[in-house]
Amino acid sequence: MPEITVGRDDSDLEEYGEEFATAFIGKHIVGEQQEAHTANPLHLDIARPHVMGIFGKRGTGKSYTMGVLAEELKQSEEKVKDNLSTLMIDSMGIFWSMKNPNEDDAVILDHWDLNPQQIDIDLYVPEGHVDTFREKDIQFDRTFAIKPGDLNPGDWALAFDLDITEPMGVLLERIINDIRDDKGKTYTIENLIDYAYSHDDFEDNVRRALINRFERALDWGIFSVDAPDVEELTGRGNLTVLDVSMFEDLSGGWSARTLIVGLLSRKILRKRMESKRVEEIEEMEGIRTTESPIVWMLIDEAHQFAPEEGETAATNPLLQWAKIGREPGVSMVLATQQPNKLDSRILSQMDILLTHRLTAQNDIDALGNIMQTYMQYDITEYIDNLPRQDGAGIILDDNSERVYTVQIRPRLSWHAGGTPSAVKQERT
Numbered sequence: 001m002p003e004i005t006v007g008r009d010d011s012d013l014e015e016y017g018e019e020f021a022t023a024f025i026g027k028h029i030v031g032e033q034q035e036a037h038t039a040n041p042l043h044l045d046i047a048r049p050h051v052m053g054i055f056g057k058r059g060t061g062k063s064y065t066m067g068v069l070a071e072e073l074k075q076s077e078e079k080v081k082d083n084l085s086t087l088m089i090d091s092m093g094i095f096w097s098m099k100n101p102n103e104d105d106a107v108i109l110d111h112w113d114l115n116p117q118q119i120d121i122d123l124y125v126p127e128g129h130v131d132t133f134r135e136k137d138i139q140f141d142r143t144f145a146i147k148p149g150d151l152n153p154g155d156w157a158l159a160f161d162l163d164i165t166e167p168m169g170v171l172l173e174r175i176i177n178d179i180r181d182d183k184g185k186t187y188t189i190e191n192l193i194d195y196a197y198s199h200d201d202f203e204d205n206v207r208r209a210l211i212n213r214f215e216r217a218l219d220w221g222i223f224s225v226d227a228p229d230v231e232e233l234t235g236r237g238n239l240t241v242l243d244v245s246m247f248e249d250l251s252g253g254w255s256a257r258t259l260i261v262g263l264l265s266r267k268i269l270r271k272r273m274e275s276k277r278v279e280e281i282e283e284m285e286g287i288r289t290t291e292s293p294i295v296w297m298l299i300d301e302a303h304q305f306a307p308e309e310g311e312t313a314a315t316n317p318l319l320q321w322a323k324i325g326r327e328p329g330v331s332m333v334l335a336t337q338q339p340n341k342l343d344s345r346i347l348s349q350m351d352i353l354l355t356h357r358l359t360a361q362n363d364i365d366a367l368g369n370i371m372q373t374y375m376q377y378d379i380t381e382y383i384d385n386l387p388r389q390d391g392a393g394i395i396l397d398d399n400s401e402r403v404y405t406v407q408i409r410p411r412l413s414w415h416a417g418g419t420p421s422a423v424k425q426e427r428t
Contacts, residue, residue: 007045007352009399010368015275019079023072025065029392029405036387038407044069045399046076046084049294049326051349054335055367056356061391062096063417065408066298066335070098071119073296075241084236085293087268089261091301093245096123096138097233097416098208108410117412122240124233128221129246144233144242144261145224148192149185152413153263158313159255159306160213167206171199185224186383189218220247222258230267236293252305258312261305265317268295272328294329297321302334303341315343322349340366343366356393356407357386374401 003018022043040057054069056062066088073086088095100117102109109115125133127143153164153173162169175195179187189242196211217223233240244260247253275291299305305314321332322345336342339355340362348370358364368379375396376380382403386392391408 002039002040004042004276005045005047005280005343005397005400005402006042006397007403009048010076011044012048012399013136013303014247016045016047019043021076022274023069025072026066026391026408029387029407032052035393036405037159042395042406044072045071046080046331049329049331050333050345050352051322051325051331052335052352052354053339053347053350055068055339055355055358055363056198056393057358057360057363058337060356060388061408062335062337062356062377062392062426063092063300064391064415065356065393065410066300066333067095067411067413067415067417068408070239070298070332071096071412073236074119074121081237082291084291084296085235085236086239086298087233087264088239088241089242089257089297089299089305090241091245091257091299091304092417093243094415094417095241096140097414098239098241099123099139100414101410102414105410106413109412112409114412116381117258119239119413122238124240126244126246127224128219129177130397132246133243140243142228144260145222145227147185147225147227148189148258149180149183149187149225150263155259155313158243158311158315159252160210161255167202169284171196171202171206171210174199188225189198189214189223194265216251216315219250219254220252222256222260230264230271231292232306233264233294234268234271234295255313258305258314260316261299262313262317265297265314265321267361268297269317269320269325269330270330272330276328290329294331296331296333298333298335300335303336304345305336306334306346308341308343319343319345322346337363339363343368351398352391353396355383356391358383375403 005018007024023046024046026042027038028040028042029036031037034204054062054065055097069373070088097122098119101118103116106116122142123160124144125140127145133140139366153176156172157164157169175192179191179195193211196207247256271292276392278291305312306318321330382394394407396407
């Protein structure tokens, strides 16, 4: 049966063929609604960088699909995997379960000629929240943190929702400039608090308000002068899961998440840009290698990091990935239930769009605003014709200029994001 490869234009198909360096994500759906059935295997290109969106209302398979893609990236051919690294930002705390095989769906997997399988992930949790994971008996591999010295005044201002031109913003910038003059980039949050106390040229209420924000940031448990370098999180062939779900109950928790994603995005992009220069020089000399792996960053609840209205510490770094990431070699996959809440500048840069069922008109309109000339019908018609089953979706592929209906394959590893039920069923 012929293969379908999404994400490749004619020149890529000629160079790589249809199956090499691809991810098997599902099967093409032929027919509509009750008449629909699966046919050709459908693959996604992972040889080239892409900006991809995964959308769908709650329960239609958005996070599940992201997990399928992560499994495929981790299990790609050795000579491909060695040049790739996958980083998942887990906002919901559901991807730790990939360490366990999906035994519950063994029969379904068998129908797809697949088997339950645990996936070798590196699960990182915030350094200051280790006890929370131990109490819940969730096994993790390592801890992560960020260095306060890596953040600029603009990062802090966005995290604290401050105007850099207002008194508190001016004090913030003054403190960071002073402490960098004295200590370089090696300083702690406690040092920042001490410097805030010493600035008696500002009114006491301004200093107190900024100190309160720094003290709140201490509770986030994500700062350390000994934070690992980005290379540790993006090793060759690795699938790294950063669990940032526990910030939900903390004051300013989303600010902590956006700081993490914004800083990592900047560092990874900078590293890839530096590597690209070296790779170009080596290619001129007849050597074809990757100085550092091509990074795929997968982000759940993406509209919280790059919202359509307002700005976070992650907005501009993610926008840079979307606009220029293809050249240095970074890929981004953004998943959200609410595409209308996602920054439209990023939405317009997506070359692959996979959407499960949507019913909110605002979300459908957001996708309709980026409709392509190769689409025969309004996007509403494509969505309405989807079969009423979990995992069904449509793919818009700018590379081949085609629209496909797809049934996402079952997960090999355990999916912890399923909807709870009051009726417990025994395993068979």
